[in-house]
Amino acid sequence: MINDRFKDMLNEKSVIRSISERASARKREIGADHVFDFSIGNPNVACPxxxxxxxxxxxxxxxxxxxxxxxxxxxxxxxxxxxxxxxxxxxxxxxxxxxxxxxxxxxxxxxxxxxxxxxxxxxxxxxxxxxxxxxxxxxxxxxxxxxxxxxxxxxxxxxxxxxxxxxxxxxxxxxxxxxxxxxxxxxxxxxxxxxxxxxxxxxxxxxxxxxxxxxxxxxxxxxxxxxxxxxxxxxxxxxxxxxxxxxxxxxxxxxxxxxxxxxxxxxxxxxxxxxxxxxxxxxxxxxxxxxxxARVLDDTSDLSIYETNMNIIYDALVDLGFTVQRPGGTFYIFPKALEEDANAFARKAMDYDLYMVPSDSFGMPGYLRISYCLETDQVRRGAERLREFVTEVYGG
Amino acid sequence: MINDRFKDMLNEKSVIRSISERASARKREIGADHVFDFSIGNPNVACPxxxxxxxxxxxxxxxxxxxxxxxxxxxxxxxxxxxxxxxxxxxxxxxxxxxxxxxxxxxxxxxxxxxxxxxxxxxxxxxxxxxxxxxxxxxxxxxxxxxxxxxxxxxxxxxxxxxxxxxxxxxxxxxxxxxxxxxxxxxxxxxxxxxxxxxxxxxxxxxxxxxxxxxxxxxxxxxxxxxxxxxxxxxxxxxxxxxxxxxxxxxxxxxxxxxxxxxxxxxxxxxxxxxxxxxxxxxxxxxxxxxxxARVLDDTSDLSIYETNMNIIYDALVDLGFTVQRPGGTFYIFPKALEEDANAFARKAMDYDLYMVPSDSFGMPGYLRISYCLETDQVRRGAERLREFVTEVYGG
The missing domain is CATH 3.40.640.10 (Type I PLP-dependent aspartate aminotransferase-like (Major domain))
Structure with missing residues (x-):
């Protein structure tokens, strides 16, 4: 007797995962270099x-x-x-x-x-x-x-x-x-x-x-x-x-x-x-x-790339007029969307090959989670693409 | 508010684990060579x-x-x-x-x-x-x-x-x-x-x-x-x-x-x-x-030692008059104890530095689980020790 509770969970797909899957599909279509996948928090630096x-x-x-x-x-x-x-x-x-x-x-x-x-x-x-x-x-x-x-x-x-x-x-x-x-x-x-x-x-x-x-x-x-x-x-x-x-x-x-x-x-x-x-x-x-x-408890990967990336994205967001708190850590930043419905904003951004996660499932609608564990060059080009998107769609 | 259900579980200690702990303590006392620890199913052959x-x-x-x-x-x-x-x-x-x-x-x-x-x-x-x-x-x-x-x-x-x-x-x-x-x-x-x-x-x-x-x-x-x-x-x-x-x-x-x-x-x-x-x-x-x-799915460790060990223990048990089914596999054998209370039997065996698990918690009282993932020499000497124990205590 299949357990209905877990069967029903199949319909409540994680938003993060479904946006990341769309980004991956798009990468196969036009090449990974041209897609700005800010959806998933997957560390991109090597282990020490x-x-x-x-x-x-x-x-x-x-x-x-x-x-x-x-x-x-x-x-x-x-x-x-x-x-x-x-x-x-x-x-x-x-x-x-x-x-x-x-x-x-x-x-x-x-x-x-x-x-x-x-x-x-x-x-x-x-x-x-x-x-x-x-x-x-x-x-x-x-x-x-x-x-x-x-x-x-x-x-x-x-x-x-x-x-x-x-x-x-x-x-x-x-x-x-x-x-x-x-x-x-x-x-x-x-x-x-x-x-x-x-x-x-x-x-x-x-x-x-x-x-x-x-x-x-x-x-x-x-x-x-x-x-x-x-x-x-x-x-x-x-x-x-x-x-x-x-x-x-x-x-x-x-x-x-x-x-x-x-x-x-x-x-x-x-x-x-x-x-x-x-x-x-x-x-x-x-x-x-x-x-x-146990042998490397006081070591870390080279985590400095996350701060470098954060600064690029943060400066771009401020410059474009976003309401945004400067992160004190992690590899995420959480700006307010430029329209009330962050889902609509995120959908429109996809037309520019920008993939961000709208914040509803984080218990706080109207925002976007941008994950910047990417190569710095990709982040820089992503910030440029964001500028294009905002300027063209929101007249920023 | 500490969860009482899991707190109560602390009192239901696993019989296998507590016998194995007694065996380990005894090994520290008289040396591992002199203790016959048949309690735990821990593979003793190297990975391939x-x-x-x-x-x-x-x-x-x-x-x-x-x-x-x-x-x-x-x-x-x-x-x-x-x-x-x-x-x-x-x-x-x-x-x-x-x-x-x-x-x-x-x-x-x-x-x-x-x-x-x-x-x-x-x-x-x-x-x-x-x-x-x-x-x-x-x-x-x-x-x-x-x-x-x-x-x-x-x-x-x-x-x-x-x-x-x-x-x-x-x-x-x-x-x-x-x-x-x-x-x-x-x-x-x-x-x-x-x-x-x-x-x-x-x-x-x-x-x-x-x-x-x-x-x-x-x-x-x-x-x-x-x-x-x-x-x-x-x-x-x-x-x-x-x-x-x-x-x-x-x-x-x-x-x-x-x-x-x-x-x-x-x-x-x-x-x-x-x-x-x-x-x-x-x-x-x-x-x-x-x-x-994924690279070694069809390989195994050298598992032949378990069959060698099984035969030594099985022959000894039969010879000593135990009721026992010859195992078709695993590294366990499951003889009937020589008295109704397998716990009493296992306790007496400990005086001979033989550690076996009485079967009550396996849903079938009156038997013993003997695990023989040990060096063959240790198993052979353990079988000898079992003979001493049975002869002296049960007049086998």
Whole structure:
């Protein structure tokens, strides 16, 4: 008996994916050089050579049984210790190996974090604009995703709107900084105010509220700035991470959850994650991949291209009269469309071979997500094409 | 608010794991050579050199972006085609790439198969003795696992008991051949009778009943025999596979679901699997691992050691008067304990540094699972130790 719920999901195709498929079709038609595909967030820089060297060394020197044998369901101990050490060194935390849980990317990390600290029927609160996949990720647990309307001024948090949303059914708050799609980096002030609000509401409601911090873009920050580390501001924090962006390994599905040692039941959460794995078809991420990333935890790909590209697009958008916030990080920028219906805008742009994602599914209609993980020359020519499009269609 | 369901699971520790932990502790005490750890099914032969060579070649020659970039959520097309070709060649099937879905091991394969063809409240039927992890795997979907009592004679299927179990709420039947823990290989006669029964019940109940065939031990068969391919007998079959045993890669989490092209909605099932992934925190297995196994689909590790070891243990057990079925495959054997309570038997054996798993959690009390993926010399000395134990304690 085919499950109708999943059959019905086939009709709710991801907007990002369907625009990217149209872009790919067009590339086959007229050549990739002539299509400006700003739709998908697929890292375009190589992984660091240190990673490749680490893996080649492991394959050449480790006995196959040590490299490919079962990992404990909580992850390989030496890998967890190395992850803890790296976070402690970089962010002044005091994680032990027991607080780290290697996962299959951030998707796997969130799947475990959500299930550990919420139960079916609970609410998980997030902030618009947000990554559309949060919706199925949360629905899959039986909890519901509640969305706080955006602060359209600076894309930080509208605390009045946030406070109105909070109620005793809220078990977790999900943040994503640097943010997909807006590129916003939450400031220390925002994180401090968020922590204050959560502590007050924990007292008021008489139960824990966990902060689940999704941080795959943590290392892609601009202007020499840094992303303040959210777990430093709030004890009940589960930090979800992926090496997809920092090491350009999106296909390898490797990341972790880090449990703040000061969280409620901090010692139980990782063993609980291992139990959750048994119910959702996980086990652990690839053993060789765990061992390889453990050797390059403080390295990244050359991420500077994203800032170079951002500046080109940002300057072009400002010049063309777009309302747009300068991104603090990620490889996205999020301008307001030049007409109310961003879908109409995106459709017209396709006539100029410009592919951008309208923002409706990000919980904030009227905007566009432009992903600039492309060669810089392609971005430069794309900005020129955007100028043509805007001038001809909107008389910019 | 910590989820009590997963917190409670911490108290239901896996028997296999806790015995294996005791064996490991004892090894640290007296040295690994003196402990006979028959508890865990962890392949002890190296992966084939073809696999290592394939991966080294990929890392040395493929551009990082092609090797580590996002895989489509249904898997890499060339990999799916290669998997289909290999199955068609070996088992006379007619899979196309669209019927193959790469997964994170058999655990991931089962998680997708269960959810696609059952809904919460449905029943999934399996046969004792069975792999204890089926319980949390099925419960995690909201369906319930119903267990058919064993055919203790030959460990095939007791069809009278099976028919009594079948009712309109049964949406799927789960088989595991070659079987963990009994080592039984289902014969063509068994599979034919099973298919006949399922076809009759589909007509009677007026809905599909899917056969979910869990086949990680498919290539470990003895006496020059072959495991008949279950999907050849029944159209509505989802074949779940893992390379953990055939290629000795249990830590790498790589496998697949193959949808019989003649199954109901065969064309929809793989796209549905990709939707299911979004709700349980998957994405796809490691991209480089997909590409590497695709190059060695018809290869295996040197699996002959398992047959050598089986014969040593089987002969010793028979000689000592155990009631035991000669395994047709796997790296397990499943004798009846020499007293009614297999837990008591296993506890007493530990005084002789023999570690075996009592069978209660396999749905069939009174037996022992002996896993013989060890060096042959260790198995030989373990058989001697077993003789001492049985003679001294049971006057064998």
């Amino acid at each position: 050579s240190q990673f490749t060297d680490a893996m080649l060394d492991l394959y050449s020197t480790e006995p196959p049984h040590a490299l490919h044998g079962y990992s404990p369901s909580t992850g390989i101990l030496s890998v967890r210790q190395a992850m803890a050490d790296s976070l402690n060194r970089r962010f002044g935390m005091d994680y032990e190996a027991m607080h780290l849980f290697p996962t299959s990317g951030a998707t796997g990390a969130l799947a475990h974090a959500f299930r550990a600290v919420t139960k079916p029927g609970d609410e998980i609160v997030t902030f618009a604009p947000f990554f559309p996949e949060y919706q199925p990720y949360v629905e899959g647990t039986g909890a519901t995703l509640t969305v706080v309307p955006p602060d359209t001024e600076r894309f930080q948090i509208d605390f009045d709107a946030f406070e109105r949303t909070l109620n005793p059914k809220v078990a977790a708050v999900l943040i994503n900084t640097p943010n997909n799609p807006s590129g916003t980096v939450y400031s220390a002030e925002t994180l401090e105010a968020l922590a204050d609000m959560l502590r007050a509401k924990q007292r008021e409601f008489g139960h824990d509220i966990f902060l689940i911090s999704d941080e795959p873009y943590r290392e892609i920050v601009f202007d020499g700035a840094e992303q303040p580390y959210p777990a430093r501001f709030y004890d009940n924090t589960l930090t979800c991470y992926s090496f997809s962006k920092s090491l350009s390994l999106p296909g390898e599905r490797i990341g972790y959850v880090a449990v703040n040692p000061r969280a409620t039941d901090a010692d139980l959460l990782v063993p609980m994650f291992a139990q959750i794995s048994r119910t959702i078809g996980h086990n652990c991420p690839s053993s060789s991949m765990q061992l390889a990333v | 050199s073809q696999f290592t060579d394939a991966m080294l070649d990929l890392y040395s020659t493929e551009p990082p972006h092609a090797l580590h970039g996002y895989s489509p959520s249904t898997g890499i097309l060339s990999v799916r085609q290669a998997m289909a070709d290999s199955l068609n060649r070996r088992f006379g099937m007619d899979y196309e790439a669209m019927h193959l879905f790469p997964t994170s091991g058999a655990t991931g394969a089962l998680a997708h198969a269960f959810r696609a063809v059952t809904k919460p409240g449905d029943e999934i039927v399996t046969f004792a003795p069975f792999f204890p992890e089926y319980q949390p795997y099925v419960e995690g979907t909201g369906a319930t696992l119903t267990v058919v009592p064993p055919d203790t004679e030959r460990f095939q299927i007791d069809f009278d008991a099976f028919e009594r179990t079948l009712n309109p709420k049964v949406a799927a039947v789960l088989i595991n051949t070659p079987n963990n823990p009994s080592g039984t290989v289902y014969s063509a006669e068994t599979l034919e009778a099973l298919a006949d029964m399922l076809r009759a019940k589909q007509r009677e109940f007026g809905h599909d009943i899917f056969l979910i065939s869990d086949e990680p031990y498919r290539e470990i068969v003895f006496d020059g025999a072959e495991q008949p391919y279950p999907a050849r007998f029944y159209d509505n079959t989802l074949t779940c596979y893992s390379f953990s045993k055939s290629l000795s890669l249990p830590g790498e989490r790589i496998g697949y679901v193959a949808v019989n092209p003649r199954a109901t909605d065969a064309d929809l099932l793989v796209p549905m699997f990709a939707q299911i992934s979004r709700t349980i925190g998957h994405n796809c297995p490691s991209s480089s691992m997909q590409l590497a196994v």
